[in-house]
Amino acid sequence: MNKRGRLFKTVDILLIALMIAPVLCAIVLKVLTTPASDGITITGARIYFEIPMPIQNLIITESQINSWLVMISIFALCLYFTHGLSVRSPSKRQHIAEWIVEKVDGLVNGNMGESFASFAPFIASIIALSAFSSLLSLFGLYPPTSDINIVAGWAILVFALITYYKFKCGPVNYLKSFAEPIALTPLNVISEVATPISMAFRHYGNVLSGSVIAVLIAHALQGLSRLVLGWLPGVLGEIPFLQIGLPAILSVYFDIFSGCLQAYIFAMLTMMYVSGAFPAEKYEERKKIKEKRKQQKKNSQQNLEVN
Amino acid sequence: MLELAIGIILGCCALGAGMAMIAGIGPGIGEGNAVAKACEAIGRQPESKGAVTSTMLMGCAIAETTGLYALVIAILLIFVAPNMLVNVLMGVIG
Numbered sequence: 116m117n118k119r120g121r122l123f124k125t126v127d128i129l130l131i132a133l134m135i136a137p138v139l140c141a142i143v144l145k146v147l148t149t150p151a152s153d154g155i156t157i158t159g160a161r162i163y164f165e166i167p168m169p170i171q172n173l174i175i176t177e178s179q180i181n182s183w184l185v186m187i188s189i190f191a192l193c194l195y196f197t198h199g200l201s202v203r204s205p206s207k208r209q210h211i212a213e214w215i216v217e218k219v220d221g222l223v224n225g226n227m228g229e230s231f232a233s234f235a236p237f238i239a240s241i242i243a244l245s246a247f248s249s250l251l252s253l254f255g256l257y258p259p260t261s262d263i264n265i266v267a268g269w270a271i272l273v274f275a276l277i278t279y280y281k282f283k284c285g286p287v288n289y290l291k292s293f294a295e296p297i298a299l300t301p302l303n304v305i306s307e308v309a310t311p312i313s314m315a316f317r318h319y320g321n322v323l324s325g326s327v328i329a330v331l332i333a334h335a336l337q338g339l340s341r342l343v344l345g346w347l348p349g350v351l352g353e354i355p356f357l358q359i360g361l362p363a364i365l366s367v368y369f370d371i372f373s374g375c376l377q378a379y380i381f382a383m384l385t386m387m388y389v390s391g392a393f394p395a396e397k398y399e400e401r402k403k404i405k406e407k408r409k410q411q412k413k414n415s416q417q418n419l420e421v422n
Numbered sequence: 423m424l425e426l427a428i429g430i431i432l433g434c435c436a437l438g439a440g441m442a443m444i445a446g447i448g449p450g451i452g453e454g455n456a457v458a459k460a461c462e463a464i465g466r467q468p469e470s471k472g473a474v475t476s477t478m479l480m481g482c483a484i485a486e487t488t489g490l491y492a493l494v495i496a497i498l499l500i501f502v503a504p505n506m507l508v509n510v511l512m513g514v515i516g
Contacts, residue, residue, distance in 0.1 A: 159501075313487050320490030323497070380483040 123199060130198060133191035137184035141256050144180065157330050160262050178262035185247050185259065189240075215239070226383065227390040234389070241269065242382045249322055249374025253366070260377070261323040263315060270311035270318075273385050277310065280393040284401055288394070314384060321377050325369030333362050424515070431507045439499040445492030452485040 148161060160176040167173075196212040205213075219239040220232070227234060245260060252258040259265045281289050293303045340357040460478040464471050 157501075316490050316494055317483065317487050320493050321486070324490070324493055327497075376479065376483070380480060383480055 126198065127195070130191050130195040134188050134195065137188045138251075138254055138256075141181055141184050141251070142254060145177070145256055157327055160257055176262070176264075177257045178259040178265050181251060181257055182244075182248055182259035182265055185244065185251060189243050189247055222382075223386065226386045228395075230395065231386075231390055231393075234386070238382050238386060241385060242378050245269075245318070245378035245381055246375050249377065250370065252322075252326060252370050252374075258322055258326070258374075260318060260374070261326055263319045266319045267311070267315040269381070270315040273314065273388065274311040276385075277388050277392040280389055284394055284397050288397065292394075310388060314381065318377050318381050321373055325373050329362060329365055329369055332365060333358060336361060427511055428508055431511065432504055435499045435504050435507070438503075439496040442492045442496045442499065446489050449486050449489035453482045456481050456485065 144163075148163065160178040163175050163177065163180060165172040165174050196208050196215075198208075199206060200209055200212075216235075216239075219235050219242075223235045223238055224232060248259045248265075250258075252261075278289075281292060293307070294300050295303065336357040337355050340355045341353075344351065344354060344356065456478055460474050463474050467474075
Protein backbone atom coordinates (compact mmCIF):
# COMPACT_ATOMS: atom_id res chain seq x y z
CA MET A 116 0.00 0.00 0.00
CA ASN A 117 1.22 3.46 -0.78
CA LYS A 118 1.50 5.91 2.06
CA ARG A 119 -1.02 8.66 2.09
CA GLY A 120 0.14 11.83 3.68
CA ARG A 121 -1.73 14.47 5.55
CA LEU A 122 -2.04 16.64 2.44
CA PHE A 123 -3.83 13.83 0.59
CA LYS A 124 -6.38 13.52 3.36
CA THR A 125 -6.94 17.26 3.58
CA VAL A 126 -7.61 17.43 -0.14
CA ASP A 127 -10.01 14.51 0.24
CA ILE A 128 -11.92 16.26 2.99
CA LEU A 129 -12.00 19.47 0.96
CA LEU A 130 -13.44 17.59 -2.04
CA ILE A 131 -16.10 15.91 0.09
CA ALA A 132 -16.96 19.31 1.55
CA LEU A 133 -17.22 20.72 -1.98
CA MET A 134 -19.59 17.86 -2.80
CA ILE A 135 -21.91 18.52 0.13
CA ALA A 136 -21.64 22.30 0.26
CA PRO A 137 -23.77 23.01 -2.87
CA VAL A 138 -26.64 20.92 -1.52
CA LEU A 139 -26.50 22.70 1.84
CA CYS A 140 -26.27 25.99 -0.01
CA ALA A 141 -29.37 25.15 -2.02
CA ILE A 142 -31.26 24.15 1.12
CA VAL A 143 -30.30 27.41 2.87
CA LEU A 144 -31.36 29.42 -0.18
CA LYS A 145 -34.68 27.60 -0.31
CA VAL A 146 -35.34 28.11 3.40
CA LEU A 147 -34.46 31.79 3.20
CA THR A 148 -36.52 32.59 0.11
CA THR A 149 -39.61 30.42 0.48
CA PRO A 150 -42.38 32.29 2.28
CA ALA A 151 -44.17 30.41 5.03
CA SER A 152 -47.45 28.93 3.86
CA ASP A 153 -50.04 26.97 5.76
CA GLY A 154 -50.89 24.32 3.21
CA ILE A 155 -49.00 22.25 0.68
CA THR A 156 -48.88 23.97 -2.67
CA ILE A 157 -47.66 23.14 -6.15
CA THR A 158 -45.54 25.95 -7.50
CA GLY A 159 -43.12 26.40 -10.31
CA ALA A 160 -39.51 27.41 -9.89
CA ARG A 161 -39.07 30.48 -7.70
CA ILE A 162 -37.50 33.51 -9.36
CA TYR A 163 -34.45 34.61 -7.39
CA PHE A 164 -33.45 37.73 -9.30
CA GLU A 165 -33.54 39.34 -12.70
CA ILE A 166 -30.67 40.75 -14.68
CA PRO A 167 -31.60 43.64 -16.98
CA MET A 168 -30.79 42.85 -20.60
CA PRO A 169 -31.39 44.84 -23.79
CA ILE A 170 -34.21 42.71 -25.23
CA GLN A 171 -35.69 41.02 -22.20
CA ASN A 172 -34.72 40.67 -18.56
CA LEU A 173 -32.63 37.57 -17.90
CA ILE A 174 -34.51 35.66 -15.22
CA ILE A 175 -32.45 33.57 -12.82
CA THR A 176 -34.69 30.94 -11.28
CA GLU A 177 -34.37 28.30 -8.63
CA SER A 178 -33.93 25.61 -11.28
CA GLN A 179 -30.95 27.36 -12.88
CA ILE A 180 -29.23 27.90 -9.53
CA ASN A 181 -29.94 24.31 -8.52
CA SER A 182 -28.58 22.88 -11.74
CA TRP A 183 -25.38 24.91 -11.39
CA LEU A 184 -25.01 23.65 -7.83
CA VAL A 185 -25.52 20.09 -9.05
CA MET A 186 -22.80 20.67 -11.63
CA ILE A 187 -20.39 21.84 -8.93
CA SER A 188 -21.29 18.80 -6.85
CA ILE A 189 -20.70 16.37 -9.72
CA PHE A 190 -17.42 18.12 -10.53
CA ALA A 191 -16.25 17.58 -6.96
CA LEU A 192 -17.45 13.97 -7.09
CA CYS A 193 -15.41 13.31 -10.23
CA LEU A 194 -12.34 14.93 -8.68
CA TYR A 195 -12.84 12.80 -5.58
CA PHE A 196 -13.09 9.59 -7.60
CA THR A 197 -10.01 10.35 -9.65
CA HIS A 198 -7.93 11.68 -6.77
CA GLY A 199 -4.84 9.58 -6.19
CA LEU A 200 -5.04 7.27 -9.18
CA SER A 201 -2.35 4.61 -9.24
CA VAL A 202 -1.56 1.65 -11.42
CA ARG A 203 -0.02 -0.64 -8.80
CA SER A 204 -2.33 -0.28 -5.84
CA PRO A 205 -5.72 0.95 -6.98
CA SER A 206 -7.98 2.13 -4.20
CA LYS A 207 -11.68 1.41 -3.79
CA ARG A 208 -12.76 4.65 -5.37
CA GLN A 209 -10.54 4.01 -8.37
CA HIS A 210 -12.32 0.70 -8.88
CA ILE A 211 -15.66 2.53 -8.80
CA ALA A 212 -14.43 5.15 -11.26
CA GLU A 213 -13.07 2.49 -13.60
CA TRP A 214 -16.33 0.56 -13.37
CA ILE A 215 -18.30 3.68 -14.33
CA VAL A 216 -16.01 4.46 -17.26
CA GLU A 217 -16.11 0.87 -18.50
CA LYS A 218 -19.90 0.70 -18.25
CA VAL A 219 -20.38 3.94 -20.17
CA ASP A 220 -17.86 2.90 -22.80
CA GLY A 221 -19.66 -0.41 -23.21
CA LEU A 222 -23.03 1.32 -23.47
CA VAL A 223 -21.82 3.77 -26.10
CA ASN A 224 -19.97 1.10 -28.10
CA GLY A 225 -22.97 -1.21 -27.98
CA ASN A 226 -25.51 1.38 -29.06
CA MET A 227 -23.60 3.73 -31.34
CA GLY A 228 -20.77 1.66 -32.74
CA GLU A 229 -17.02 2.09 -32.64
CA SER A 230 -16.96 5.27 -34.70
CA PHE A 231 -18.81 7.16 -31.97
CA ALA A 232 -16.56 6.06 -29.10
CA SER A 233 -15.65 9.68 -28.40
CA PHE A 234 -19.24 10.28 -27.33
CA ALA A 235 -18.79 8.42 -24.04
CA PRO A 236 -17.92 11.47 -21.86
CA PHE A 237 -20.87 13.41 -23.25
CA ILE A 238 -23.28 10.55 -22.57
CA ALA A 239 -21.85 10.01 -19.08
CA SER A 240 -22.24 13.67 -18.23
CA ILE A 241 -25.83 13.69 -19.51
CA ILE A 242 -26.67 10.67 -17.35
CA ALA A 243 -24.94 12.11 -14.28
CA LEU A 244 -26.46 15.58 -14.62
CA SER A 245 -29.95 14.28 -15.26
CA ALA A 246 -29.89 11.65 -12.53
CA PHE A 247 -28.42 13.90 -9.84
CA SER A 248 -30.78 16.73 -10.79
CA SER A 249 -33.76 14.44 -10.35
CA LEU A 250 -32.35 13.01 -7.12
CA LEU A 251 -32.15 16.54 -5.72
CA SER A 252 -35.82 16.23 -4.82
CA LEU A 253 -34.81 13.75 -2.10
CA PHE A 254 -33.50 16.75 -0.16
CA GLY A 255 -36.78 18.59 -0.58
CA LEU A 256 -35.29 20.89 -3.19
CA TYR A 257 -36.76 21.85 -6.52
CA PRO A 258 -35.40 19.35 -9.07
CA PRO A 259 -34.13 21.28 -12.12
CA THR A 260 -35.41 18.54 -14.44
CA SER A 261 -39.03 19.35 -13.54
CA ASP A 262 -38.54 22.72 -15.22
CA ILE A 263 -39.07 22.49 -18.96
CA ASN A 264 -36.53 25.22 -19.72
CA ILE A 265 -33.61 23.16 -18.43
CA VAL A 266 -34.63 19.96 -20.19
CA ALA A 267 -35.51 21.79 -23.39
CA GLY A 268 -31.98 23.18 -23.39
CA TRP A 269 -30.56 19.66 -23.34
CA ALA A 270 -33.01 18.52 -26.02
CA ILE A 271 -32.02 21.44 -28.27
CA LEU A 272 -28.38 20.49 -27.78
CA VAL A 273 -29.18 16.95 -28.88
CA PHE A 274 -31.14 18.31 -31.86
CA ALA A 275 -28.12 20.39 -32.88
CA LEU A 276 -25.96 17.25 -32.70
CA ILE A 277 -28.46 15.30 -34.82
CA THR A 278 -28.55 18.04 -37.44
CA TYR A 279 -24.75 18.27 -37.45
CA TYR A 280 -24.42 14.56 -38.16
CA LYS A 281 -27.12 14.71 -40.83
CA PHE A 282 -25.21 17.55 -42.48
CA LYS A 283 -22.06 15.45 -42.73
CA CYS A 284 -23.05 14.34 -46.22
CA GLY A 285 -23.67 17.84 -47.44
CA PRO A 286 -26.77 20.04 -47.55
CA VAL A 287 -28.22 18.35 -50.64
CA ASN A 288 -28.31 14.95 -48.99
CA TYR A 289 -29.70 16.55 -45.83
CA LEU A 290 -32.62 18.01 -47.74
CA LYS A 291 -33.05 14.79 -49.69
CA SER A 292 -33.45 12.80 -46.48
CA PHE A 293 -36.71 14.66 -45.80
CA ALA A 294 -38.17 13.75 -49.17
CA GLU A 295 -37.53 10.04 -49.00
CA PRO A 296 -41.07 9.13 -50.01
CA ILE A 297 -41.95 12.43 -51.68
CA ALA A 298 -45.57 12.36 -50.52
CA LEU A 299 -44.55 12.24 -46.85
CA THR A 300 -42.32 15.32 -46.86
CA PRO A 301 -44.44 17.43 -44.47
CA LEU A 302 -44.72 14.50 -42.05
CA ASN A 303 -40.96 14.01 -42.13
CA VAL A 304 -40.38 17.68 -41.33
CA ILE A 305 -42.89 17.52 -38.46
CA SER A 306 -41.31 14.38 -37.02
CA GLU A 307 -37.88 16.02 -37.24
CA VAL A 308 -39.11 19.01 -35.25
CA ALA A 309 -41.03 16.77 -32.84
CA THR A 310 -37.86 14.96 -31.75
CA PRO A 311 -36.53 17.60 -29.33
CA ILE A 312 -40.04 18.53 -28.19
CA SER A 313 -40.92 14.94 -27.31
CA MET A 314 -37.56 14.38 -25.59
CA ALA A 315 -37.98 17.49 -23.46
CA PHE A 316 -41.63 16.75 -22.63
CA ARG A 317 -40.87 13.13 -21.78
CA HIS A 318 -38.20 13.93 -19.24
CA TYR A 319 -39.92 16.97 -17.77
CA GLY A 320 -43.36 15.37 -17.67
CA ASN A 321 -42.14 12.28 -15.86
CA VAL A 322 -40.32 14.18 -13.13
CA LEU A 323 -43.03 16.82 -12.74
CA SER A 324 -45.87 14.28 -12.63
CA GLY A 325 -44.02 12.43 -9.87
CA SER A 326 -43.72 15.54 -7.74
CA VAL A 327 -47.33 16.58 -8.40
CA ILE A 328 -48.63 13.16 -7.38
CA ALA A 329 -46.40 13.16 -4.28
CA VAL A 330 -47.80 16.55 -3.24
CA LEU A 331 -51.39 15.44 -3.86
CA ILE A 332 -50.91 12.31 -1.76
CA ALA A 333 -49.20 14.23 1.05
CA HIS A 334 -52.17 16.61 1.04
CA ALA A 335 -54.65 13.73 1.12
CA LEU A 336 -52.77 12.08 4.01
CA GLN A 337 -52.88 15.36 5.92
CA GLY A 338 -56.64 15.52 5.53
CA LEU A 339 -57.01 11.86 6.45
CA SER A 340 -54.99 12.18 9.64
CA ARG A 341 -57.04 15.24 10.58
CA LEU A 342 -60.16 13.19 10.06
CA VAL A 343 -58.88 10.38 12.26
CA LEU A 344 -57.32 12.42 15.07
CA GLY A 345 -59.42 15.54 14.71
CA TRP A 346 -61.61 14.76 17.75
CA LEU A 347 -58.60 14.99 20.10
CA PRO A 348 -58.25 18.34 21.89
CA GLY A 349 -55.51 20.90 21.24
CA VAL A 350 -52.21 20.03 19.63
CA LEU A 351 -52.89 16.30 19.67
CA GLY A 352 -55.51 16.65 16.95
CA GLU A 353 -53.05 18.47 14.70
CA ILE A 354 -50.45 15.69 14.50
CA PRO A 355 -50.23 14.55 10.86
CA PHE A 356 -49.25 11.02 11.87
CA LEU A 357 -50.10 9.50 8.49
CA GLN A 358 -47.71 11.88 6.78
CA ILE A 359 -44.74 10.38 8.61
CA GLY A 360 -43.01 7.83 6.45
CA LEU A 361 -45.81 6.94 4.03
CA PRO A 362 -44.91 9.49 1.32
CA ALA A 363 -41.34 8.19 1.49
CA ILE A 364 -42.49 4.86 0.01
CA LEU A 365 -43.83 6.72 -3.02
CA SER A 366 -40.64 8.71 -3.18
CA VAL A 367 -38.71 5.50 -3.76
CA TYR A 368 -40.57 5.08 -7.06
CA PHE A 369 -41.11 8.67 -8.16
CA ASP A 370 -37.79 10.17 -7.11
CA ILE A 371 -35.22 7.39 -7.22
CA PHE A 372 -36.49 4.87 -9.79
CA SER A 373 -38.20 7.29 -12.15
CA GLY A 374 -35.41 9.86 -11.98
CA CYS A 375 -32.67 7.36 -12.76
CA LEU A 376 -34.78 5.67 -15.46
CA GLN A 377 -35.45 8.98 -17.18
CA ALA A 378 -31.74 9.81 -17.13
CA TYR A 379 -30.98 6.44 -18.73
CA ILE A 380 -33.73 6.85 -21.32
CA PHE A 381 -32.66 10.38 -22.23
CA ALA A 382 -29.11 9.16 -22.76
CA MET A 383 -30.29 6.11 -24.75
CA LEU A 384 -32.46 8.25 -27.01
CA THR A 385 -29.60 10.69 -27.52
CA MET A 386 -27.35 7.82 -28.59
CA MET A 387 -29.96 6.28 -30.87
CA TYR A 388 -30.94 9.53 -32.57
CA VAL A 389 -27.37 10.73 -33.07
CA SER A 390 -26.07 7.42 -34.39
CA GLY A 391 -29.18 7.01 -36.54
CA ALA A 392 -28.72 10.45 -38.04
CA PHE A 393 -25.25 9.65 -39.35
CA PRO A 394 -25.43 7.88 -42.74
CA ALA A 395 -22.15 6.00 -42.44
CA GLU A 396 -22.27 4.21 -45.81
CA LYS A 397 -23.08 7.34 -47.79
CA TYR A 398 -20.39 9.25 -45.95
CA GLU A 399 -17.75 6.70 -46.89
CA GLU A 400 -18.94 6.65 -50.52
CA ARG A 401 -18.67 10.42 -50.66
CA LYS A 402 -15.23 10.25 -49.12
CA LYS A 403 -14.08 7.78 -51.77
CA ILE A 404 -15.50 9.89 -54.60
CA LYS A 405 -13.82 13.01 -53.22
CA GLU A 406 -10.48 11.25 -52.96
CA LYS A 407 -10.82 9.99 -56.52
CA ARG A 408 -11.53 13.52 -57.74
CA LYS A 409 -8.53 14.84 -55.86
CA GLN A 410 -6.33 12.20 -57.42
CA GLN A 411 -7.72 12.95 -60.86
CA LYS A 412 -7.00 16.63 -60.37
CA LYS A 413 -3.47 15.85 -59.26
CA ASN A 414 -2.97 13.56 -62.24
CA SER A 415 -4.27 16.16 -64.68
CA GLN A 416 -2.05 18.82 -63.14
CA GLN A 417 0.95 16.53 -63.45
CA ASN A 418 0.03 15.85 -67.06
CA LEU A 419 -0.16 19.57 -67.72
CA GLU A 420 3.22 20.10 -66.13
CA VAL A 421 4.72 17.29 -68.18
CA ASN A 422 3.22 18.69 -71.35
CA MET B 423 -72.17 38.57 -14.16
CA LEU B 424 -68.39 38.80 -14.06
CA GLU B 425 -68.26 36.15 -11.36
CA LEU B 426 -70.32 33.85 -13.55
CA ALA B 427 -68.00 34.36 -16.49
CA ILE B 428 -64.90 33.68 -14.41
CA GLY B 429 -66.60 30.67 -12.88
CA ILE B 430 -67.37 29.29 -16.33
CA ILE B 431 -63.73 29.80 -17.36
CA LEU B 432 -62.39 28.02 -14.27
CA GLY B 433 -64.87 25.17 -14.57
CA CYS B 434 -64.17 24.64 -18.25
CA CYS B 435 -60.43 24.64 -17.63
CA ALA B 436 -60.82 21.97 -14.96
CA LEU B 437 -63.13 19.93 -17.20
CA GLY B 438 -60.71 20.23 -20.09
CA ALA B 439 -57.82 19.10 -17.91
CA GLY B 440 -59.77 16.07 -16.78
CA MET B 441 -60.78 15.22 -20.33
CA ALA B 442 -57.22 15.63 -21.56
CA MET B 443 -56.10 12.96 -19.16
CA ILE B 444 -58.40 10.44 -20.87
CA ALA B 445 -55.36 10.07 -23.12
CA GLY B 446 -53.80 8.11 -20.26
CA ILE B 447 -55.78 5.08 -21.45
CA GLY B 448 -53.66 4.71 -24.60
CA PRO B 449 -50.21 4.50 -23.04
CA GLY B 450 -51.65 2.29 -20.30
CA ILE B 451 -52.84 -0.31 -22.78
CA GLY B 452 -49.69 0.03 -24.87
CA GLU B 453 -47.30 -0.36 -21.97
CA GLY B 454 -49.34 -3.27 -20.63
CA ASN B 455 -48.99 -5.01 -23.98
CA ALA B 456 -45.26 -4.31 -24.07
CA VAL B 457 -44.70 -5.68 -20.58
CA ALA B 458 -46.85 -8.75 -21.30
CA LYS B 459 -44.83 -9.55 -24.41
CA ALA B 460 -41.58 -8.95 -22.52
CA CYS B 461 -42.72 -11.38 -19.80
CA GLU B 462 -43.51 -13.96 -22.48
CA ALA B 463 -40.11 -13.46 -24.06
CA ILE B 464 -38.32 -13.81 -20.74
CA GLY B 465 -40.35 -16.94 -19.99
CA ARG B 466 -39.31 -18.44 -23.30
CA GLN B 467 -35.68 -17.37 -23.11
CA PRO B 468 -34.67 -16.59 -19.52
CA GLU B 469 -31.07 -16.00 -20.55
CA SER B 470 -32.02 -12.88 -22.57
CA LYS B 471 -33.59 -11.18 -19.56
CA GLY B 472 -31.22 -8.20 -19.50
CA ALA B 473 -31.61 -7.22 -23.14
CA VAL B 474 -35.39 -7.73 -23.07
CA THR B 475 -35.78 -5.65 -19.93
CA SER B 476 -33.78 -2.70 -21.21
CA THR B 477 -35.54 -2.74 -24.56
CA MET B 478 -38.90 -2.94 -22.81
CA LEU B 479 -38.08 0.07 -20.62
CA MET B 480 -37.10 2.04 -23.73
CA GLY B 481 -40.31 1.10 -25.50
CA CYS B 482 -42.38 1.92 -22.44
CA ALA B 483 -40.76 5.33 -22.20
CA ILE B 484 -41.53 6.08 -25.83
CA ALA B 485 -45.10 4.82 -25.54
CA GLU B 486 -45.52 7.01 -22.49
CA THR B 487 -44.87 10.17 -24.49
CA THR B 488 -48.44 10.57 -25.72
CA GLY B 489 -49.69 10.34 -22.16
CA LEU B 490 -47.18 12.95 -21.12
CA TYR B 491 -48.39 15.29 -23.86
CA ALA B 492 -51.82 15.02 -22.29
CA LEU B 493 -50.30 15.65 -18.87
CA VAL B 494 -48.56 18.80 -20.10
CA ILE B 495 -51.80 20.05 -21.62
CA ALA B 496 -53.66 19.31 -18.39
CA ILE B 497 -51.03 21.15 -16.34
CA LEU B 498 -51.22 24.12 -18.71
CA LEU B 499 -55.02 24.12 -18.42
CA ILE B 500 -54.90 24.07 -14.63
CA PHE B 501 -52.02 26.42 -13.85
CA VAL B 502 -51.64 28.70 -16.86
CA ALA B 503 -54.86 28.91 -18.86
CA PRO B 504 -57.23 30.33 -16.18
CA ASN B 505 -54.99 33.33 -15.51
CA MET B 506 -54.55 34.01 -19.19
CA LEU B 507 -58.23 33.62 -20.08
CA VAL B 508 -59.36 35.82 -17.18
CA ASN B 509 -56.88 38.46 -18.32
CA VAL B 510 -58.31 38.24 -21.84
CA LEU B 511 -61.83 38.61 -20.42
CA MET B 512 -60.79 41.65 -18.40
CA GLY B 513 -59.21 43.13 -21.52
CA VAL B 514 -62.41 42.64 -23.50
CA ILE B 515 -64.57 44.19 -20.77
CA GLY B 516 -62.09 47.02 -20.32
